[in-house]
Amino acid sequence: MSRFGRTDLPEEQAVAMRKAVRIEIFTICYTTVTIGVVALVLGNSQAMKTAWVEDILSLTPQVAFLVALIFVRRRPTKAHPFGLHRAMSVGHLVAGVALFVVGTTLAWEAISGFLRGDHPTIGTVVLFGSSVWLGWVMIAVMAVIAIGPPFYGRYKLKLAKPLHNKLLYADADMAKADWQTNAASIVGVLGIGVGLWWLDAAAALFISVGIIWDGLRNMKTATLGLLDKRAATYDEKSVHPLIAEVASTLRALPWVADAAVRMRDLGQVFHVEAFVVPTDPRTPVEAYEAASRAVAELDWKVEDVEVIPVSVLPVEADRGVPDDGEPHADGSDDADATGAARGGGGR
Structure with missing residues (x-):
């Protein structure tokens, strides 16, 4: 933002x-x-x-x-x-x-x-x-x-x-x-x-x-x-690590129970849609604005950030963490990430 x-x-x-x-x-x-x-x-x-x-x-x-x-x-x-x-x-x-x-x-x-x-x-x-x-x-x-x-x-x-x-x-x-x-x-x-x-x-x-x-x-x-493929590195060899970094940054916020990201490459910069499950539905707007600024400051390529409150994470969004808890860097679609998204806000 x-x-x-x-x-x-x-x-x-x-x-x-x-x-x-x-x-x-x-x-x-x-x-x-x-x-x-x-x-x-x-x-x-x-x-x-x-x-x-x-x-x-x-x-x-x-x-x-x-x-x-x-x-x-x-x-x-x-x-x-x-x-x-x-x-x-x-x-x-x-x-x-x-x-x-x-x-x-x-x-x-x-x-x-x-x-x-x-x-x-x-x-x-x-x-x-x-x-x-x-x-x-x-x-x-x-x-x-x-x-x-x-x-x-x-x-x-x-x-x-x-x-x-x-x-x-x-x-x-x-x-x-x-x-x-x-x-x-x-x-x-x-x-x-x-x-x-x-x-x-x-x-x-x-x-x-x-x-x-x-x-x-x-x-x-x-x-x-x-066609809005998930953001990858400049050489297309792996999923961009910024996806996992954004998700972990949001999950580190005290008022966020879980988070997932949809990130698309606009050609040289990224458009980020970050979905967060708040611990309290009454979380003020200022908290979302601060979260958006925190994500934007992670990397110069983050040109546009939207932080969206949800009760259940979208299936298509990427949590950035496979089963072992380590950010994934390959180009595969992790079934565990999808399962976690379907599972809602709990971690």
Whole structure:
């Protein structure tokens, strides 16, 4: 409640966000240059063409991140009472769909070329007065541009965690694996050079499958978030520990008999619905307001908190404590938590 509609960030996250914006702008510039350079040496290699298209597609999450920030920073209005934080998830979904659609098209082209028995050829160019096989130029270009992505990919990963930004994490994860695309394109070019024409099609298919896989992963993560899946960590590896922390904080209040939480990820911040069973139904409103402030102060990501009095905890709400009493961190739905919710206010 005390933080409803907030669009500011704590100092640590504000610094991380400024760094994220700078590295995304740098990445866009770097990628734009590589797209232009690769376009000059494409030749007839299907693998090179596929790698080139992937470079173009890699701009999608970067641009989506920067555009989403414009909307995320806007305060709630009557038309959008929860703010526009989900713009980050929408950008994530758009990037995933683009990757999947184009990746599927590229995979079909690679398979079609293989079935037709296309035999691509690579000619020569004149460099510094000498005739040079264009394949060597292709290999040199792909080897050089492969240096950057793994480094700035790891840098983005470090920023994704404090920002709890899944779009930035997806972009970083894709960048880390970019060397595989470059390696595959080099294999395809070498295959043409030694007469193994099918290696080019195989390399193109390998790159296409990677694009499709990235698209599917991004689509799944973004869609589940938009469907109000239970809040998870930025890398989607576990249920977010803040759920258990909120529930335990509320249960520690002297006037609360039991508590459970429904927490959804709005893209970078959380909306929290906290259900509490009061020991006395006459508990004053001020106690609920204080509880809401206490929850909001747990973490900067808690953007909106509602503390709701109930006589029986909702079945769907999460108490954050399995049978052994320890906060759960995996992605499973604990039957014990459901049973406890059905059991009402007693602990």
